[in-house]
Amino acid sequence: MAFVRFLIPCFVISTDVAFSCQNTDDIVGASSPGDIVIGGLFAVHSEMLHPEEYPIKPVIQNCAGFEIQIFLQTLAMIHAIEMINNSTLLPGVTLGYEIYDTCAEVTKAMASALRFLSKFNSSEDVVEFKCNYSDYIPRIKAVTGATYSEVSMAVSRLLALQLIPQEVIMTFSSTKGAIVSPASSAEILSDKIRFPSFFRTIPSDFHQTRAMAHLICESGWDWIGVIATDDDNGRLAVESFGVQAMANNVCIAFKEMLPAYLSDNTFHTKVDDAVEKIVKETRVNVIVVFMRQFHVLKLFQKAIERNVNKIWIASDNWSSAVKISTIPNIRQLGTIVGFGFKSRDSSTFQDFLRNLHEMPTDNNKFLHEYIMLLSVCAHLEYHDFQACISNQSQDDLLQNIENKHQIWKDDFLNANIEPGFIHSTVLAVYTIAYAIRGLCKNRNCKDPSAFTPWELLEELKNVTVIYDDKEIKFDSNGDMSTSYDVLLWKEIDGHMKIITMAEYDPGKDDFIFEDEEKKKEFLDLKKVQPTCSQHCTPGQMKKVTGSPHTCCYECVYCPENHYSNQTDMDYCYQCDNKTYWAPVNSTTCYSKTIHFLAWTDWFAIFLLLLSAFGVVLILSISVIFTKNLNTPVVKASGGLTVCYIILFSHFLIFLSTTFFIDEPTEFKCKTRQALFGISFALCISCILIKSLKILLAFSFDPKLQNFLKCMYKPIPIVVTCTGIQVIICTFWLIFRTPFVKQNFSISRAIILECNEGSILAFGIMLGYIAALAFICFIFAFKGRKLPENYNEAKFITFGMLIYFIAWIVFIPVYATTFGKYLPAVEIIVVLISNYGILCCTFLPKCYIIIYKQETNTKSAFLKMIYTYSSKSASSVAISQISLDSKSSSSRATVSESCKSQKNSVNGNCHFQVPGQTLIKAKVLPKNAARKRLSSI
Numbered sequence: 001m002a003f004v005r006f007l008i009p010c011f012v013i014s015t016d017v018a019f020s021c022q023n024t025d026d027i028v029g030a031s032s033p034g035d036i037v038i039g040g041l042f043a044v045h046s047e048m049l050h051p052e053e054y055p056i057k058p059v060i061q062n063c064a065g066f067e068i069q070i071f072l073q074t075l076a077m078i079h080a081i082e083m084i085n086n087s088t089l090l091p092g093v094t095l096g097y098e099i100y101d102t103c104a105e106v107t108k109a110m111a112s113a114l115r116f117l118s119k120f121n122s123s124e125d126v127v128e129f130k131c132n133y134s135d136y137i138p139r140i141k142a143v144t145g146a147t148y149s150e151v152s153m154a155v156s157r158l159l160a161l162q163l164i165p166q167e168v169i170m171t172f173s174s175t176k177g178a179i180v181s182p183a184s185s186a187e188i189l190s191d192k193i194r195f196p197s198f199f200r201t202i203p204s205d206f207h208q209t210r211a212m213a214h215l216i217c218e219s220g221w222d223w224i225g226v227i228a229t230d231d232d233n234g235r236l237a238v239e240s241f242g243v244q245a246m247a248n249n250v251c252i253a254f255k256e257m258l259p260a261y262l263s264d265n266t267f268h269t270k271v272d273d274a275v276e277k278i279v280k281e282t283r284v285n286v287i288v289v290f291m292r293q294f295h296v297l298k299l300f301q302k303a304i305e306r307n308v309n310k311i312w313i314a315s316d317n318w319s320s321a322v323k324i325s326t327i328p329n330i331r332q333l334g335t336i337v338g339f340g341f342k343s344r345d346s347s348t349f350q351d352f353l354r355n356l357h358e359m360p361t362d363n364n365k366f367l368h369e370y371i372m373l374l375s376v377c378a379h380l381e382y383h384d385f386q387a388c389i390s391n392q393s394q395d396d397l398l399q400n401i402e403n404k405h406q407i408w409k410d411d412f413l414n415a416n417i418e419p420g421f422i423h424s425t426v427l428a429v430y431t432i433a434y435a436i437r438g439l440c441k442n443r444n445c446k447d448p449s450a451f452t453p454w455e456l457l458e459e460l461k462n463v464t465v466i467y468d469d470k471e472i473k474f475d476s477n478g479d480m481s482t483s484y485d486v487l488l489w490k491e492i493d494g495h496m497k498i499i500t501m502a503e504y505d506p507g508k509d510d511f512i513f514e515d516e517e518k519k520k521e522f523l524d525l526k527k528v529q530p531t532c533s534q535h536c537t538p539g540q541m542k543k544v545t546g547s548p549h550t551c552c553y554e555c556v557y558c559p560e561n562h563y564s565n566q567t568d569m570d571y572c573y574q575c576d577n578k579t580y581w582a583p584v585n586s587t588t589c590y591s592k593t594i595h596f597l598a599w600t601d602w603f604a605i606f607l608l609l610l611s612a613f614g615v616v617l618i619l620s621i622s623v624i625f626t627k628n629l630n631t632p633v634v635k636a637s638g639g640l641t642v643c644y645i646i647l648f649s650h651f652l653i654f655l656s657t658t659f660f661i662d663e664p665t666e667f668k669c670k671t672r673q674a675l676f677g678i679s680f681a682l683c684i685s686c687i688l689i690k691s692l693k694i695l696l697a698f699s700f701d702p703k704l705q706n707f708l709k710c711m712y713k714p715i716p717i718v719v720t721c722t723g724i725q726v727i728i729c730t731f732w733l734i735f736r737t738p739f740v741k742q743n744f745s746i747s748r749a750i751i752l753e754c755n756e757g758s759i760l761a762f763g764i765m766l767g768y769i770a771a772l773a774f775i776c777f778i779f780a781f782k783g784r785k786l787p788e789n790y791n792e793a794k795f796i797t798f799g800m801l802i803y804f805i806a807w808i809v810f811i812p813v814y815a816t817t818f819g820k821y822l823p824a825v826e827i828i829v830v831l832i833s834n835y836g837i838l839c840c841t842f843l844p845k846c847y848i849i850i851y852k853q854e855t856n857t858k859s860a861f862l863k864m865i866y867t868y869s870s871k872s873a874s875s876v877a878i879s880q881i882s883l884d885s886k887s888s889s890s891r892a893t894v895s896e897s898c899k900s901q902k903n904s905v906n907g908n909c910h911f912q913v914p915g916q917t918l919i920k921a922k923v924l925p926k927n928a929a930r931k932r933l934s935s936i
Contacts, residue, residue, distance in 0.1 A: 027060065027100060027112060030074060030364040032081070034096020035446045038432060039116045040077050041102050041109055041145030041155060044070050044366050046294045047262045048103040060111060063103035065262070065294060066373060068416045069321065070147055071366055072353075074099050076422045077144055078364075079352045080429035089433055093445045098139070101366070102146050104292070105261075109151045113158045116140050120448050133162045137449050141456055142167070142432045144425070148292065149205075149233035150260070153188070156198045163454035165435075167199040167428040188236055190477035197457055199478040201427040202316070202341050202420075205237050207506040211339055211484055212288060212313055213244035214509060219525045221286045221311075222250050222551045222568075223532040227274055227299065228290035231260035237290040237315065249568075251532060251551030253284045258295055268298075275302045278310065285528050288313040293321045304329050311528055314338025319487050320418040325496045336489035337525065339504065341420030342482050349422055420485065427480075430467055435459040486511060488521060538565050538587040541572045557585040560747060581748045592744075595820040596663050596752040604661045607827050614654040614835060618647050621842045624849055631856045633845050637690070637792065645718075646686045646841065652679035653834045660823040669738040669754035674729040676830060677765040681725035684772040685718045687796055687841065691779035692717075725768055732761035743818070751820055770807065773800050795840040802836030 029044060046065030051057070081095045100112035118125040120137040130136060142165045146152045156166050188194070190204050216224060226241065228234035238255060245252060256274040259267045278287060287310050289296060296318045304327070311334055318324055319338025361368040377388035436445065438459045443450040465472045472480055486502040501518050502511040513519040529535070536542055536555035541564050543554045558564050558572035563586040565573075575582050575589035582589045597604050625643050628634050637643055652675060659672030693714075736758035743751035756762045780796035810829040817825050848856055 027115070028098055029101045029366050030078065030097070030099040032078070032096050032363060034081075034085075034094040035448070036093065036436060037096040037098055037140045038081070038429070039112075039140035039143040039145075040074065040097060040099035041112060041143060041147070041151070042070050042074050042077075042099060043067065043104040043147040043151070044074060044101040045103045046292070048105045048108055050263055060108065063101060063108075066369065067293070068323065069293070069418050069421065071370060072417060073147070073421055073425045074366055075353065075356070076349060076425040077429055079349055080426040083348070084429065084433045090437055090440065090445075093436070093440060095433065095436075099366070102148075102151050104148060104151070106151055106154045109146055109155050110158060113143075113155045116143060116159065116164065117162060134454065135452065136162060138162055138164065138453065140164070141436075141451075141453050144428050144432075149236070150231045152198070153195070153232055156195045160195065160197050163197045163457050165197050165199060165432070165453060165457045165460050167201060167431060167460075188232075190479055192477060195478075197453075199431070199460060199474055201424045201431060201480050201482070203482055203484065203506060204477070204479050205240055207504075208316060208339055208484065209237065209241040209244045210509065211486075211504045211506070212241060212315075213248045213250060214504075215337070215486070215511075216245070216250050216286065216288075216313070217248035218511070220529060220535070221531070223253055223284055223549075224250060224286040224288060224313075225254045225256070225278065225281060225284045226252055226288045226290070227256045227258065229260045229292060229295055230257040234260070234290050241288065241290070249550070251549040253281055253532070253549070258291065258299070262294060271298050271302050274299065275306055275308065278303065278308055279306055283532060284310075286311045286313065288315075289318070290315045291317065293318045293324060296321070296324055297327065300324065300327055300330065300333060304332055307332065309334040311525070312336045314487070316340055316420070316484075320420060320498050322416045322418070322498075325489060325498055330489075330496050331491050335525070335528075337501070338487040338489070338498075339484045340418070340487050341424050342485055342503070343419030344423045346417060346419050346422050349426070350417070353417075427465070427467055427472070431460065431463060431465050431472075431474075432456075434465045435463045438463060481506065486522075490521075536564075536568050538567060538569075539585040540564060541569050558582070560584050562586070563588055578742075578744045579750070590748075592748060592750045594663075594752055595746075595749040597661050597820050597823050599662050601820075603821065603824055607657065607824060607831070608661065610831050611654045611657045611827075614831070614838070615651060617838065618651050618654070621838075621846060622647055624846050625842075628849050628856070631849065632858060633848050633856050637842075637845055642686055642690065642714075643842075646683055649679045649683035649686070650834060650838050653683070653830060657827045657830055660827050664740045664752050664754045666740060669740055670733055672754070673738065673756065673762065673765065674733060677729055677769065678722065678725050680769050680833075681772060682718070682722045683837065684769060684776055685721035687837070688721070688772065688776040688779065689714045689717055691776055691793060691796060721772055725765065728761070728765050728768060732758060732765065736761055745818060749820075751818070751822075753820075753822060766807065770804070773803050776800055777804075792841070792844070795844050799837040799840030802840070803833040806832040806836070 029042075030040075044067055045063030046067055048063045049061045051059065051061060077097065077099065081097055084090060085094050098116075100109075100115075102109035102112065114127060115125055116139055117127045118139050119128055120139055125139075128136070143155070143159060144167055146155055152166070159166050190206075192198075216222075224245075226238055228238045234257065238257075242252060254277055256270075256277055258270045258274060261267075278284070289299070289312060291299070296314075309332065314336055316339055319340045324330070356367070359367060361371065373388070435456055436459075439445070439451045439455060445451070461474060461478075463473065472482075474480060483506060484504040485500045486504055487498050488501040490497055490499050500514075501521055502513045504511055511522070513522065532549060532552040533542075534555065536553075540555040540557055543556045544550065545552055545554055561575045561577055561580075561582050562572035563575060563582045564571075565587050579592055580589035581592050599605075599608075622644065625634050625637075625640060629640055634640065634643070656672055656676040656679065659668045659675065662668075738754050738757040741753055741755035743753055745751075777797060777800035780793040780800065782793075806829050810825065814822070814825050
């Protein structure tokens with residue numbers, strides 16, 4: 001054990017070296033007289049011993065655990081006062097000091113604060129009770145300290161009674177004085193309602209915790225642990241850090257609170273529990289530590305035993321603590337990054353330490369104790385020497401000192417300097433000095449009653465200090481806007497060194513790097529990724545699980561038409577569904593492609609070829625009919641004019657299909673349906689005229705003939721039927737005109753299509769064509785039994801059936817189809833119906849013209865018409881026979897007698913069915929047949 005190694009034989013020393021409190025002056029650690037006295041509160045010892053006797057009596061006990069760093073702060077305060085006294089800052093006025101040891105205990109600090117409040121030149125250190133302390137002159141004018149925020153809070157409340165200014169690293173005294181503290185960073189101390197006389201020369205914990213959260217967030221760490229002391233300072237720091245961590249999306253996996261006092265019986269058990277928690281939380285690789293140096297020392301010693309390797313975030317309490325950085329095997333703990341107070345050049349203070357052996361120890365018990373500690377521990381190595389000093393109690397020293405050897409380890413003191421704390425201490429003293437100078441311009445400050453502490457407090461609020469060529473002043477909260485050094489513990493030449501990696505600017509909430517090498521060291525911290533969950537890559541989003549921590553989540557892919565372009569996004573952005581799309585797990589939105597039935601589309605080419613073939617077929621039929629203009633077949637088709645009109649309408653129908661292809665335009669949308677509708681109406685109207693004419697020519701029913709003669713007006717019928725369709729289309733185009741529409745229903749494309757404007761108008765147009773086709777179908781069906789060469793009506797009937805079937809199928813298909821091939825559906829229906837009517841109307845006639853030329857003569861047509869009339873006459877006669885004479889022999893007799901021209905007289909056929917009256921039937925003469933043929 002290191003402790004055993006430094007024990008030396010016990011010797012008795014003179015009794016003038018006493019550490020127990022016999023009278024009020026005994027609690028003063030260091031003092032020097034002056035015109036104006038400044039008080040100092042420092043935790044030179046880390047703990048106060050507790051009495052073992054019972055019952056416990058109200059006695060101030062001795063302390064243990066000499067803190068080299070705090071001892072150096074007392075020396076820094078003395079050095080600053082000596083520098084001021086030797087300068088022209090306060091001409092004719094000297095500053096004195098009274099420095100007390102708080103032993104990191106509130107009770108010990110309160111005892112010292114009570115002495116600060118005692119009346120000036122009072123022999124019995126009496127604190128007078130008064131209702132008004134405006135004229136009260138206390139022992140000291142201001143106070144520097146205390147070291148820890150918890151102690152500063154208690155002291156500040158007491159000093160606020162007299163408004164004695166207190167600076168953390170500095171405290172003022174007077175019945176309403178100021179405390180100027182160089183080390184108490186708790187955020188609550190900025191509250192001027194509760195702590196009206198409190199100032200500090202270090203930043204508030206608010207800036208420190210924000211800097212920590214910013215560092216953790218910048219490094220990509222979101223799953224961390226926190227360890228703190230269970231006192232006001234620790235709890236407030238954890239609370240402040242928790243708020244900052246939440247704002248930066250950092251989750252705290254666990255919080256461990258260690259007892260604030262080392263004398264607590266549960267301290268070591270709590271340390272063991274904390275280390276065990278760190279070991280178990282394998283996913284937590286970053287630990288934030290808000291603790292005093294001795295607490296951290298004990299924690300790290302235990303963590304080294306358990307081979308813990310983490311990233312440690314150090315608070316300003318221990319970020320530059322040499323006694324921790326020199327722990328054996330400290331490098332095994334991992335990486336240590338801390339935040340320390342901004343430091344300045346400390347060369348003058350180092351020179352002061354080199355001449356420390358010349359300073360008298362009569363009025364400085366701390367220095368006296370340090371000299372004795374050197375005598376006890378001088379033979380040890382560096383770290384053991386430091387441990388020896390820290391573990392000696394004042395009672396041990398009385399038993400282990402042979403004599404007061406002046407053994408100086410200058411290098412040891414210089415090596416333990418924490419520049420940030422030294423700078424803050426010196427700055428606190430200078431701040432008070434500048435405020436005193438402002439008050440003493442028109443006053444004789446050699447007189448202790450020249451001003452009261454509360455007047456000094458008011459002066460401090462507005463004082464501007466020129467320090468290190470910079471102007472520094474307090475803000476409205478009594479804080480100084482100083483920056484932090486970001487410190488990195490780095491092993492250099494086998495020794496752990498504390499280097500400045502960056503500077504944190506609280507105003508900008510950002511890190512400032514001196515060079516690229518330091519920035520690289522900062523970026524290297526990101527290699528460790530302590531997270532509760534893996535980072536969600538771009539294209540994914542967080543899905544919160546059942547864990548209470550927002551940092552514990554699952555990564556799920558962004559759904560279709562959503563994207564994320566950053567890591568760890570809480571939600572996916574939605575694309576503009578009209579113009580953009582995104583697949584599942586997308587990192588960006590893509591522009592939708594414009595789709596329409598283009599000329600280059602294979603299906604469009606196929607349909608165009610069909611239309612082109614139809615046009616070729618029309619031209620071929622036109623050529624055939626033109627060459628056979630005077631043949632009976634052409635004449636029987638209604639003549640060349642009607643045929644040309646029908647063929648032209650078919651051509652327009654084929655032409656209209658081209659308006660359904662390529663990028664839709666306003667002109668195309670308006671033209672295609674109107675052209676198709678009017679052309680089809682014209683075609684059906686002409687075919688209707690042909691059906692009426694044929695039916696009129698071969699009808700033997702007198703009533704039907706009279707009706708057909710009245711109806712048969714070719715030109716008016718064609719003009720009227722077509723005109724009605726023109727009117728329908730005109731109203732449609734005027735009131736609800738078709739237009740180009742962008743269809744966004746498809747996820748990855750925009751379909752350019754024609755919106756018909758009015759489905760009702762579109763339906764009326766098609767319905768009107770269907771009505772004409774139905775009338776045409778009725779008339780053609782009645783004429784289906786014409787002579788063989790006049791069987792056009794039969795094919796017209798078949799053509800109309802094709803039209804009906806095609807358009808009946810079209811309606812549900814068109815209603816359920818979407819996409820760029822929607823126009824192709826209508827093109828197919830148009831082609832089917834157009835081809836059906838064209839082929840059924842003209843191809844049979846072309847067949848007769850080309851392949852049955854012998855039947856395409858006048859004589860052949862006369863013979864067929866005569867034969868048809870004979871059959872018709874027989875049918876008429878048979879229809880008058882009663883139902884009783886339906887024997888096969890009777891029908892045979894009628895048929896044979898009417899077939900022979902010998903039995904006919906003047907065109908009459910006479911025959912008699914047995915048991916019935918004589919039947920007379922009309923037989924068409926040959927000259928009448930010629931007349932019928934010419935009329936057709």
